[in-house]
Amino acid sequence: MPKVGVEPIRKAALVNATITEVGRAGSLDVTVSQIAKRAGMSSALAHHYFGDKESLFLAAMRHILTLYGAEVRGALVMAHGPKERLQAIVRASFTAANFRGEVVSAWLNFYVMAQTVPEARRLLGIYQRRLRSNLLSDLRPLVGRNALRAADSLGAIIDGVYLRQALGQSQPDRAAAVALVLDALDAELARGMA
Amino acid sequence: MPKVGVEPIRKAALVNATITEVGRAGSLDVTVSQIAKRAGMSSALAHHYFGDKESLFLAAMRHILTLYGAEVRGALVMAHGPKERLQAIVRASFTAANFRGEVVSAWLNFYVMAQTVPEARRLLGIYQRRLRSNLLSDLRPLVGRNALRAADSLGAIIDGVYLRQALGQSQPDRAAAVALVLDALDAELARGMA
DNA sequence: AAGTTAATTGACTCGTCAATCAACAAAAAC
């Protein structure tokens, strides 16, 4: 039953199905057929819209990054002043959405991909630069010339805490993650104002 | 020309070849034949010794973790007092060996594996607990009741900095990595002694 | 010397899967 103007719907369905299936499998060892089936279509159609498997994964990752970016921006508009903004960024990095198994899985596989697939590396670079620049612009008014080091440090803690929570033996504890990073932020601020 | 007592040599060769090939490919999408060929034998022999591909990868990762553990222990014997010991742990985490492309690749793929393969998760747990306990035992004499939080924080920074350096757009800068973490360590100590 | 064990491989099986293609269906355009 071919209808017109379905392309965006189909693409979105495929992207979601990709995220789900990659999460299910925990790896990129997922067949295009599985994904297509979950999205309610044939594998041929998936190829029709995305060309190949890799592009499909990249589209899925782009989607995840877009959502994350939106969460950060959303949290930022509610924040008053640089310190609140920094806290908002931290909180946005540890929302429930970001800890869903599928998202964790996507990130880990994305890291692997970034080693060899230029487009993945490019996307990762964008994420890293955006986080850095966000942190930097709110750290500068608070800690001046220490901002650069503080941004690197906070960025690393955010990534590190995420990784450890995601791969910890027990269920991720978002509150603990946020507390740890906010605490590090406070320490950084206390230090930088001296 | 079958000789006796070759098993350990062959196994070691396979483990090394696995690390090399996984590094080359950047992923676990490496055929057993490729690995076996690099190790100078037939794929059948690889299966003979390790059973299946997964066990081979796990053996390779176990090897990497063993080397890392040895580096840490080696650095620790040279250190006097808790602070020097902490610095030694940090330095050992960012040696050139740990930043070789193959090792980075192994770690990233190991993370992915840890999501679904119980033995990988177990190994990762061992690494995490060892790091934590190492940090904790030297932090306690220095910062007392703050040791727990400090250990979590430092552990996260170590992992985070490693990840970022490994996946950064430019070549990893080991000195910068060490400096950043040592700096965080100093901050943690200054704070904890208050 | 005969038998056991370790080492070793080529060839094969069996399954899988990405990607392509020919063909068909329906809507839109003319």
Added chain:
DNA sequence: GTTTTTGTTGATTGACGAGTCAATTAACTT
């Protein structure tokens, strides 16, 4: 109302790769 565009799939191709197996060779034992 025919042509074009868009959507859609079943079937197929072509390649690849994990794991098995039977058979071979050499060393070690008794």
